Amino acid sequence: MRRALVALGAAAAAVLLLALSGAAFGHSPRALLGILLDGSVGSRFALEGTLLKTVPLLLTGLSVALAFRAGVWNIGAEGQFLIGALAGYLAAPYGVVAALLASMVAGAAWASLATLLRLWRGAPEVLTTILLNFIAFHLLGWCVNGPLQEAGGRYPQTDAVEASLPAIGALHAGILIAVAMSLAAWWLLYRTAEGLRLRATGFNPFAAKWAGVNVNAQIVRAMALSGALAGLAGGVELLGVTHRLFERFAAGYGYSGIAVALLAQLHPLAVIASAFFFGALVTGAGELQRTANISSTVATLGQAIVILVLVVFAAIEERRWSR
């Protein structure tokens, strides 16, 4: 309950600070808030846009939450998202289900590269996952400029895939998949013995090991699941929204997943609300860029503020405990 209030406070603080920073450059904060709100939830169209953004954020947020819960620093959802989309594109001719499965497997495999480097070579995953993001980015860049470029060869993008998620209007079935994944992740973490051990590993790997938990197996599994979720996010985005790949395909969804997960305090069900909030922020920020000519990167700024407020609050709370 208390933690939910803190999260609400952090979200509110982010929106307020954004409006204030707009004011610093001569925009009216009230007008900015109005645009943010109207542009994200103010109309059916805006709400649809927000939900479309919520889907990938929900899945990358779950990905990060699961990894962080197990104490693994997977900062690589961005790269896993791209690799997942790439695999989904390649498997798309075999149907939607095959494409989504391929994107999960590919995301898991890409993330597992980092696990492998950690367990086999002792390389910290916090760095290797980031480096793998850059590699994935350039790999995709090469694909859409080279072997997978569209038949016409005009733009650095692929042809559109035929496979598509079922949709009502613009809203595709990805939202059902994402919510189902939240429930599944919650069930895994809080209703199974393995989930209990995964959480124990995240809180205190030493104690987990002494209690007979196979800590390395937990890390391998958490990272693979985390990668699969991020990969799935890429596949869903491809089959539900863009239908083709291009250089800036990931658009920061992986990094935003970190903010989504932290705002949800790493709880899989809270991730739904958190992803919706950030989905609204991103959509509203897009509207700000269109109507008020304010850079849509303010959405990223908002994510940063949310994390910082949460971090500061958690630190203060921790100090109170230790006193």
Added chain:
Amino acid sequence: MHLAGITKSFGANRAVDDVSLTLSDGEIVGLVGENGAGKTTLMRIAAGELTADAGRVDGEAELVHQHFMLVGDFTIAENLALSAGRLLSVADAEAIVRDAGIVLGDVRRRVAELSVGEKAKLELIKAIAKRPRVLILDEPTSVLTPHEAEELFRVMRRLAAGGTAVVFISHKLPEVLAVAQRVVVMRRGKIVAEARSAETDAQRLATAMVGTVAQTAPMNRRPAESDRYVLSLPMGESHSSHPSYLSHPSHRSPAATHLNVAAHEIVAIVGVAGNGQSELAARIRDLTDATRTAHIPEDRTRDGIVAEMSIAENLALTAKRWHPRAAQRHAEAMIGLFTIRARDASQRVGDLSGGNQQKVVLARELSRQPELIVAAEPTRGLDIEAARFVHERLRAAANDGAAILLITSDLDEAFTLADGIHVIYRGRLSARMTTAEASTRVANLMAGVA
């Protein structure tokens, strides 16, 4: 030095309660009391590390902590420079060591490579180099061999002869009586007794430390079934790739070369901390089947509990299945059985007191009905009641057929519980001894003199 009316609380817990104490030049004062009696808190206030809620501190003191505050990657000389607050040449560092009157060898050695005893000496040198008028030593002998402790006592006497007041915190009463002129006893934050060493004895001090305790007779134990070893580990070959452990449980391995523990038996490994005890426990953990072996790890807060999780969750860590409601019920039963003082089963284990955290570990590990229990320092930091409770549970587990390996630096604990004793020194185990044999030889073996 003069302390007047010192009071200090942590949360609702009053650690030091209106204590006054005067220290004169050149005297050695023993400060004794149970864990949690407030000794260390009082002395940290005297040394200026903590500020008291109320009361006055006149004078300055230097405190040597129980755990080392050394930089392992630095040399002895660099550690001395860090504490002296100026850069030191090798010659400068050697002079400081010499002035302290302690022998420590080459000051260019990395501290990580020193033995525990040498590290303790370095801490002492750091403190003496500051030429304090009052020197406080917090449980200095807990990591020393009996011989090293003698050396420490000589240094203490020499410092006192030079006019320094020395406070010696310990819970080992005989050594306090031997070295201190005056003994101060604390209990629950207050000074409850004070006497000249010559005019008191260990029995009276112990009573003052603990208050009145109901004596319970030790439980009778069935003799060990020595034909079936649950644990059989080759000693000395720590690199053996083919541990015989549990591969042939009934196979008799020669006692001279193996660490053997049979069902119904308690075998103790004693030694000064840092001689390979943790490595031994970790090795047994890695070699054994986790479902049949219980571990009570030495470092409770790091290795025993998950502080952020509830009692129910901590208890379920080793269970095959997890269902919140069933786990809650199981935890409530355990809370009753192990007299864990907690609000309810969903309380965070990190919020429990040390003794109750240990009981959570104990409840989890013993309720699995393991074949083998490896208990490392199971009563460290517990008060006498809690320690007795732990001992009873271990005895009961042995009665029920478990094999128990007790790793401890507390000789009394080993002698009360064990059927056989090994001494560990620099990673090697001595041959097994009966408690009677051990009583005469342990001190030498622990020091590596044998």
Added chain:
Amino acid sequence: MVEVILLALTFSTPLLLAVLGELAVQRAGIINLGIEGMMLTAAMTAVLTAQATHSAPLGLLGGIGGAALIALLFGFCTVTLSADQIVTGTAINLLALGATGFIYRELKLFAAVPQLHTEVFVPMAWIVAPLALAFLLWRTLFGLRLRACGENPEAVSTVKAHRWGALAIEATLIGLAGGFLALALSSGFAENMTAGRGFIALSIVIFGRWKVKGALLGTAVFGLAAALQYALQAANRGLPFHVLLAVPYLVTLLILAGVAGKVRAPEALGK
């Protein structure tokens, strides 16, 4: 060949400064993952200052100012409040990415950006900066205490002051790195122009075993690889452009995999 080496040294100068800065804080026990954002902020403030003052050297000072602001925020969270360093660093990166994008669009000045000359700066960065840092860390009492903070903070009574000191060193070096990147290697600011240099720097600190010599060696090897990449690109040997772009990260990954587990990090790193 000499030209390639000179090119390599010039192009990897910001990286070297970043590696040295991160080395200083990691020796004091701090992992600053936000170094990427710090450099990006410095690049922007350097450009803005240089445009406003029409002076590239003053632009460098502006870069240091920008880096210092980020260091203040990072230090407040991690040193003063002891918050989680990795989460804070990640937030700082997002903050810098968002804030520079936003502010630069708001303030976009059309004044020309004065260019910084590399003849003085590059030798200073490759000779003076490493020597000065090595002297400070290994020949002074300040350095002894700073390193002790990274090994066992309990052994030092002034941990916070020394960690702040290390952050000040880092802010200075990263400010110069960001300034050099924007004022000498490019002609102005561009969104996300640091392109992962901060993360590569973090990896080189590990590769260099937290030593100044290792930092120099690691950056030089890396710079040469990058220069070869440019040469190959110019020669157009058929290797696709995007594959070449991925090379630095791939090399870094291999470097990390090669050495990470075998080296001993400062004991209290990240705590």
